[in-house]
Amino acid sequence: MKISDVKLTVVGVPRHTGFVNKHVIVEIMTDEGVTGIGEMSDFSHLPKYAVDVVDLENVLKSMLRGQNPFDLTLINNVLSENYPAVMYYYEKGSFIRNGIDAALHDLCAKYLHVSVAELLGGRYQEKIKVCYPIFRHRFVEEVEENLAVVRKRLQEGFDVFRLYVGKNVDADEAFLARVAEEFGSKVKIKSIDFSHLLDWKETLRIVKRLAKYDFEMIESPAVRNDFEGLRQFRLKVDHPVSEHVWDFRQQYEMIRHDSVDIFNISPIFIGGISAARKAAAAAEVAGKACLLGTTQELSIGTAAMAHLGSSLINLTYTSDPTGPKLYTDDIVKKPVQYEQGYLLVPDRGLPGLGMELDWERIERLRVPDLSWGNVSVHQLQDRTS
Known part of the structure; x- marks a missing residue:
């Protein structure tokens, strides 16, 4: 089984406080028809810079296409080289690595017809x-x-x-x-x-x-x-x-x-x-x-x-x-x-993470990018409207 494609979808989901958090849904497809899903959660953090999602999707495709999804150690090593840890709490590279790693675990567990917990x-x-x-x-x-x-x-x-x-x-x-x-x-x-x-x-x-x-x-x-x-x-x-x-x-x-x-x-x-x-x-x-x-x-x-x-x-x-x-x-x-x-x-x-995407909801929540607009620093710290 080989990875054939990667798809990223950005959504903006409101909290009950009124603050809208942006997340990236990850889909990793394979040549055997199994798809794993993950989540690059809550990009609405300091530091106040945004990731270009189109560019990120293209880069991840170039890294992951043709890889065996069970090669988790190899893939995570490649991700760490390209999105390294920098001793910062809200470092965006860790968000990216997390979304891919979750989708790979979901994919591998689905292929084996077990839950991710059993895979672990x-x-x-x-x-x-x-x-x-x-x-x-x-x-x-x-x-x-x-x-x-x-x-x-x-x-x-x-x-x-x-x-x-x-x-x-x-x-x-x-x-x-x-x-x-x-x-x-x-x-x-x-x-x-x-x-x-x-x-x-x-x-x-x-x-x-x-x-x-x-x-x-x-x-x-x-x-x-x-x-x-x-x-x-x-x-x-x-x-x-x-x-x-x-x-x-x-x-x-x-x-x-x-x-x-x-x-x-x-x-x-x-x-x-x-x-x-x-x-x-x-x-x-x-x-x-x-x-x-x-x-x-x-x-x-x-x-x-x-x-x-x-x-x-x-x-x-x-x-x-x-x-x-x-x-x-x-x-x-x-x-x-x-x-x-x-x-x-x-x-x-339930195989994998046990989650199934709801595309009707996703289309309602979809946003074009991860841009910040005029969100203030205290809004980012405390998630206020």
């Missing part, structure tokens, strides 16, 4: 506990809006939340106090996430202020790639510290400095399922726990993470992939399913 070595678990995000407060007036989000999602079965913090600490504290007062033990705050906005000393001052409230961990409390600062912060707090993995050199430095307790691993940021499995294995060797991170994918990207997570034995903390619940639409006929705050791994009887 089998299922350790059938569902993954996840949390719903509460986006960063800029104004105290937004506290009531976010409490309404908690009420709504709690009714849907989501009882764990993560809170983006650091822009308006008065509002952050007011929100945590109101959650404790209104919901008590019915609601859990998994993490307060600083998203690398502050240096570790300023983050430490804020954490001391918020420590009287109940939350499980602290995420991204130092500026990007400040491994020593991250270590100093970890030594001074009682909560476990989590950080995203976006580069193998970065993960090596965090292990070497003993900077974190938990690795936040997501295929989108490390460059695919193959790379995410390596990062999870490195964490396991280092004696560190994992959780699945997210950029808030659509159902294809979320299904890929569900299959990956089902095969990991050190996935011991609540994970983040609730993207399909943040959007007003999707691109597949049957989106991924959630039940009582768990992401369900697609059924074993």
Whole structure:
């Protein structure tokens, strides 16, 4: 079996906040009629430059045509040479590699008539506990809006939340106090996430202020790639510290400095399922726990993470992939399913990722390119309208 063609389709899908995220649907065709699908999720990130999708499609065709899709190591090596990691969280090359790698896994599993989880070595678990995000407060007036989000999602079965913090600490504290007062033990705050906005000393001052409230961990409390600062912060707090993995050199430095307790691993940021499995294995060797991170994918990207997570034995903390619940639409006929705050791994009887494209939806959501227009920086950071 050989790869015969590659097709990329750009869609713009609104979030419930009003912000429109752009994603690229990947289709990899073969000479035996099997097609794999993937997702280059959420290109609506800083840095503020766009990829030329027509050029990208032509380049990927030149790389992949004639290749055996089961040569995952070879193909990922070629992709890494052409779209290298650069020690940056939102590096667009990792988004590209992720979409291709997911489509290859989907293709190979379909050819073998197994699910991607079975291709990865089998299922350790059938569902993954996840949390719903509460986006960063800029104004105290937004506290009531976010409490309404908690009420709504709690009714849907989501009882764990993560809170983006650091822009308006008065509002952050007011929100945590109101959650404790209104919901008590019915609601859990998994993490307060600083998203690398502050240096570790300023983050430490804020954490001391918020420590009287109940939350499980602290995420991204130092500026990007400040491994020593991250270590100093970890030594001074009682909560476990989590950080995203976006580069193998970065993960090596965090292990070497003993900077974190938990690795936040997501295929989108490390460059695919193959790379995410390596990062999870490195964490396991280092004696560190994992959780699945997210950029808030659509159902294809979320299904890929569900299959990956089902095969990991050190996935011991609540994970983040609730993207399909943040959007007003999707691109597949049957989106991924959630039940009582768990992401369900697609059924074993469904080959590949278990997702089927819905072209009626896709045509409605299709956009011509990944251009930015007049979107402001704070809109990109906080996904606001």
